[in-house]
Amino acid sequence: MNRVVVGLQWGDEGKGKVVTYLSRYHDVVARFSGGANAGHTVNYGSFKVIHHLLPSADFIRNVGIAIGNGVLLDPQVFREELVELRERFPGYSGEILVSENAHIVLPVHKEVDRKVDEVLKIGTTKRGIGPACADRVMRANVRIAELHDEKRVRALLKKNLSLKSFYNLTFDVEKALDDLLEFYNTIKGFVVSSLQMKRTLEGKNVLFEGTQGVLLDLDVGTYPYVTSMNCSSSGVSAGMGFPVKVDETIGVFKAYTTRVGEGPFPTELFGDEGETLRRAGHEYGSTTGRPRRCGWLDLPLLNYAIEVASVDTLVMTKADVLNGFEKVKVCVRYKDGKELLSLRDLEKKEPVYEVFDGWKSLESREFDRFVNFIEKETGKPIKYISTGERLEDIVEV
Ligand code: IMP
Numbered sequence: 001m002n003r004v005v006v007g008l009q010w011g012d013e014g015k016g017k018v019v020t021y022l023s024r025y026h027d028v029v030a031r032f033s034g035g036a037n038a039g040h041t042v043n044y045g046s047f048k049v050i051h052h053l054l055p056s057a058d059f060i061r062n063v064g065i066a067i068g069n070g071v072l073l074d075p076q077v078f079r080e081e082l083v084e085l086r087e088r089f090p091g092y093s094g095e096i097l098v099s100e101n102a103h104i105v106l107p108v109h110k111e112v113d114r115k116v117d118e119v120l121k122i123g124t125t126k127r128g129i130g131p132a133c134a135d136r137v138m139r140a141n142v143r144i145a146e147l148h149d150e151k152r153v154r155a156l157l158k159k160n161l162s163l164k165s166f167y168n169l170t171f172d173v174e175k176a177l178d179d180l181l182e183f184y185n186t187i188k189g190f191v192v193s194s195l196q197m198k199r200t201l202e203g204k205n206v207l208f209e210g211t212q213g214v215l216l217d218l219d220v221g222t223y224p225y226v227t228s229m230n231c232s233s234s235g236v237s238a239g240m241g242f243p244v245k246v247d248e249t250i251g252v253f254k255a256y257t258t259r260v261g262e263g264p265f266p267t268e269l270f271g272d273e274g275e276t277l278r279r280a281g282h283e284y285g286s287t288t289g290r291p292r293r294c295g296w297l298d299l300p301l302l303n304y305a306i307e308v309a310s311v312d313t314l315v316m317t318k319a320d321v322l323n324g325f326e327k328v329k330v331c332v333r334y335k336d337g338k339e340l341l342s343l344r345d346l347e348k349k350e351p352v353y354e355v356f357d358g359w360k361s362l363e364s365r366e367f368d369r370f371v372n373f374i375e376k377e378t379g380k381p382i383k384y385i386s387t388g389e390r391l392e393d394i395v396e397v
Helices: 015-025 075-088 107-120 129-137 150-167 173-190 194-201 235-240 271-280 299-308 365-378
Strands: 003-007 028-031 040-043 048-051 064-067 096-099 206-209 248-254 256-259 293-298 313-317 327-334 351-357 382-386 394-396
Touching (some): 003 015, 015 382, 015 394, 064 194, 075 173, 107 129, 150 173, 248 256, 248 299, 271 293, 293 299, 293 351, 299 327, 327 365, 351 365
Parallel strands (some): 003 206, 003 248, 028 064, 313 382
Antiparallel strands (some): 040 048, 327 351, 382 394
């Protein structure tokens, strides 16, 4: 059984924990998109791990991991996470696969990201994602597939350096080359072609892990305030390098909404109201530490994401954060009365709220009412509810 897990908002829905939990029902967790811009915090109970690149597999249960060609690999981050994996889980015996067609983020991409974001003001994570994707489609980037051939990598880096002069940036080709060759030595045992990846995953139960969220998808998200890849479920096949047959698409959403970086956010709360939600939910980025913008759940946006990503079932996270709130609001439509078929003009939408009595615990009637309402309004079953921070704090509904 192949499943896909995607975030239904602007990322940070708690997918890392959900994927790690669900991975026990799968042989492999595969990542198809994103890079070190993502940050998944998993609290195993006695310790916490934050991954940026490693798929969120349960390493205690030896679930395998696969990194598709759609993932951008930052060598330094990936190497550190592999070392951490060995140290934290010395007995880990899961399979590790890395597509040779995955692209590399070079240090200079992060410099370009900083410079470009001063002009574009998207509020990126500055992890070099956009510039590495741009070099990828410009056919000027280094992939894992090149790393076994020193001459080719040097030639590619030289071309890349020439392009960087457009940004008045420079870098030391020999140093970059040494770093990449050293990186290759640490990962070459895991590297496979797309065809080998396909053959290895065929017949296995694979959980495809989305990063970011549908609203940050390059094409169906709130462009230009998006990431540079297809992080919605439409990105699975392209990001793995072969058509993937999906049996179930699971959408994860928070009981409220957050966003980091710029861009429209109809239900955003400002001042004390926003701060209360931010504090209650510890809403600070796990990659950049930036305070997240916070607001109420937005059903028109949620329904847009569910439909565009062909979501079958839902997982709600962080409802416990709202424990003790006197009232909980949900945006049920916008004042213009129109169905949300497009994200164009989202910044002009004004929310109309339904106000719910708050709940003290997730076992209360008030919370049941909230859950039933969301199921009715989305037409999708909420299959799991995450009830706390730790991995096992999740209930099947
Ligand atoms: P980039 O992916 O670093 O280029 O950033 C583009 C936009 O996506 C910015 O608004 C980022 O804050 C946002 N973004 C990227 N990755 C994540 C994530 O994992 N969680 C939340 N927002 C993200």
